[in-house]
Structures are given as structure tokens and as C-alpha cells.
Amino acid sequence: MSWITRVRNALPFVAPRQTPDNLWHKCKGCGQMVFTKELEENQYVCPMCDHHERIGPKERFAYLFDEGSCETLPSPTVPEDPLKFRDSKRYADRLRAARASTGDSDAWINALGTIDGHKAVVGVQNFGFMGGSMGQAVGEAFIAGVEKAIEQNCPFIVFTASGGARMQEGILSLMQMPRTTVAIEMLHDAGLPYIVVLTDPTSGGVMAAYAMLGDVQIAEPKATLAFTGRRVIESTIREKLPDDFQTSEYYRDHGLIDMVTHRKELRSTLAELIDFLCAGNKQAA
Structure with a gap:
């Protein structure tokens, strides 16, 4: 036995320190x-x-609403796996895995609360749930948020984050584009504001629908905003696109959105917008 082994065996055993993975x-x-x-x-x-x-609905609501004012609204029930779709996995299995990892029923969650004293319904799209893809559940939840805003006579604010339509639901997913557009018109008919906050990433069918129909369009810094991929566009027009193409700043500089707002300033910015847009509506202020 070497002296190193003798010294090592004589030392008291110390358990290795456990360091959290996160x-x-x-x-x-x-x-x-x-x-x-x-x-x-x-x-x-x-x-x-x-x-x-990227953050989910729980963090969004915590950063946005006044303390103790947030009430998460129930999500509408829709038929699951209407097409009995299967690729490398069954759609039903993908849904179960997404629900287990996020704790949410689908990719859209609504909540009612106050922002600096101003009542608002806020809908948040969760990219962590199957890439925030838009299916029947997202469409129904969006419409439910609009209806709640009309009932409460307050603005509807949405935070988008999506890869687009949910391929596992086929045409039923694409049908949510006109349905949500009609819902926005219902909100306008009621004289209530519809405010959109674009977050990273927002693309595809969502970008072509409710994401770009806001009365006020806001985006977080350096978010990727696109209808289709950069390579597809470059190969189609046979030109090299600018480095900042499909970013929040590019959209703002070219007049496609109104402002780029830091996350820490979103709450105060939205409160000011609600105060201005609902100046004649005492119940929403």
C-alpha cells in the first residue's frame, strides 16, 4: 500500500457537494x-x-398585473386530436408531453386583472407549448379573451409567441385566422382597444392573423418577427437580405409596428396606453 493510499484512507469521508442543475x-x-x-x-x-x-404566461402575468389582482381565466374545451394525426409520434402523445412540461392545457392562457389600476384582459401565447402553435384551443381561448374583455368593458392585450399554425390540426388550425379576425372586429364594435405585444418569435399563420391587427403594435427588443423563413425569401427574390431583417427594430424602422419597448418598461407603457385609449371609458380606467 502506497503512502498516498494510506493518507487517503485515513481522511474522513466528505460527501460531494450537490449543486443544483438550474x-x-x-x-x-x-x-x-x-x-x-x-x-x-x-x-x-x-x-x-x-x-x-422567452417566458411563459405565469411570468408575464406576475410582471404585468398589480399584485393580487390577477385572475387566470378558464380555458375553453375543444375536441382533442380531431384528425387522429400521427407523424413520428401521435398528436395525443405530443399534447400530453406539452401539458406535463408546462402545466398548461394549451398554448394560450387568458387572465383578468389591473395594470397600474387599469382593468384589462391579457392573453399570453406560450412558445414552450408545442412552439406556441395555433390550433383550435388557441383560437377558442383568443375568442374567449375577447368576449371577457367586452363583458368587463376593458382592453384586450395579447402577447404573441408562435411558430405558426399547428400542422397536426390541418385546415382546422387555419380556420382560426378568420375566426380571430372576426373576434377583433367584435372588440372594435364595442369601442375597446386591441393591443398587441410581439415577442420572440412570432411567425407563420399567427403573424398573418391576429399578431398584426392591433390598434397599437409593440414588440420586445430583437424579437424575431416573420411570416416565412429568411432563406425562403432570399431564394425567391434572389437577393441578400439585411442582417437585421425580420427583427423588431427592422419592423419599427420600416413603419410596420409602433414601438420597441424593453420588458421592464412594458407595464408602464401599457398603463399609459390604456389610460389614453380609454379616456372616455371610466369603467376601464
């Missing part, structure tokens, strides 16, 4: 490691490069 987060913008706690306290915005990480 203690650090690697920023997708700058690649730096950030304390997860620090990231949470900074509303999931990187303190080094200001990159806005």
Missing part, C-alpha cells in the same frame, strides 16, 4: 453564464447584453 443560465444572446436568481430578478433579461429570454 443554478446557472447560459444567455442565448452573449453566451455568458448568469445566475438564474439574478436573471429572474431582472425579468429574464440578461444583465450583460440585455437579451430578452
Whole structure:
């Protein structure tokens, strides 16, 4: 037995330290490691490069609504797997996995609450649920949010984040585009504002529908906003596109959206917009 072995065996046993797997987060913008706690306290915005990480409905509502005012609204029930679709997995299995990982019934959640004292219904699309894809459940939830806003006589604010229509529901998914458009017209007929906040990423059929129909169009910084992919466009027009093409800043500079707003300023910005747009509506203020 060597002296190293004797010394090692004589030392008291110390259990290895257990480090949580989620203690650090690697920023997708700058690649730096950030304390997860620090990231949470900074509303999931990187303190080094200001990159806005993707967040779900729970975090959105917490950052947006006045404390204690948020009431999550029930999600409408729709037929599941109407086409009995199967690719590499069954659609029903994909739904179960998405629900287990997010805790949500589908990719759209509505809530009623107050923003700096102003009542509003807020709908949030969760990219973590099958890429925020738009199916029947998303369409029904969107319409339910509009109906609730009309009932409460307050604005409807939506946060979009989607890869587009849900292929597993085929034409039933595409039908949600005109249905949500009609719902927005119902909101306008009631004289209530429809405000859209575009977040990373918003694309496809969602971008071609309710995402670009807001009375006011806001976007988070450097969000990817597109109807179709960059490579498809370049191969079609046979030209090289600008580096910032399909970003929030590009859309703002070309007049397609109204403003690019930092996540920390969204709450105050939305409160000011509600105050201005609902100036003649005391119940919404």
C-alpha cells in the first residue's frame, strides 16, 4: 500500500457537494453564464447584453398585473386530436408531453386583472407549448379573451409567441385566422382597444392573423418577427437580405409596428396606453 493510499484512507469521508442543475443560465444572446436568481430578478433579461429570454404566461402575468389582482381565466374545451394525426409520434402523445412540461392545457392562457389600476384582459401565447402553435384551443381561448374583455368593458392585450399554425390540426388550425379576425372586429364594435405585444418569435399563420391587427403594435427588443423563413425569401427574390431583417427594430424602422419597448418598461407603457385609449371609458380606467 502506497503512502498516498494510506493518507487517503485515513481522511474522513466528505460527501460531494450537490449543486443544483438550474443554478446557472447560459444567455442565448452573449453566451455568458448568469445566475438564474439574478436573471429572474431582472425579468429574464440578461444583465450583460440585455437579451430578452422567452417566458411563459405565469411570468408575464406576475410582471404585468398589480399584485393580487390577477385572475387566470378558464380555458375553453375543444375536441382533442380531431384528425387522429400521427407523424413520428401521435398528436395525443405530443399534447400530453406539452401539458406535463408546462402545466398548461394549451398554448394560450387568458387572465383578468389591473395594470397600474387599469382593468384589462391579457392573453399570453406560450412558445414552450408545442412552439406556441395555433390550433383550435388557441383560437377558442383568443375568442374567449375577447368576449371577457367586452363583458368587463376593458382592453384586450395579447402577447404573441408562435411558430405558426399547428400542422397536426390541418385546415382546422387555419380556420382560426378568420375566426380571430372576426373576434377583433367584435372588440372594435364595442369601442375597446386591441393591443398587441410581439415577442420572440412570432411567425407563420399567427403573424398573418391576429399578431398584426392591433390598434397599437409593440414588440420586445430583437424579437424575431416573420411570416416565412429568411432563406425562403432570399431564394425567391434572389437577393441578400439585411442582417437585421425580420427583427423588431427592422419592423419599427420600416413603419410596420409602433414601438420597441424593453420588458421592464412594458407595464408602464401599457398603463399609459390604456389610460389614453380609454379616456372616455371610466369603467376601464
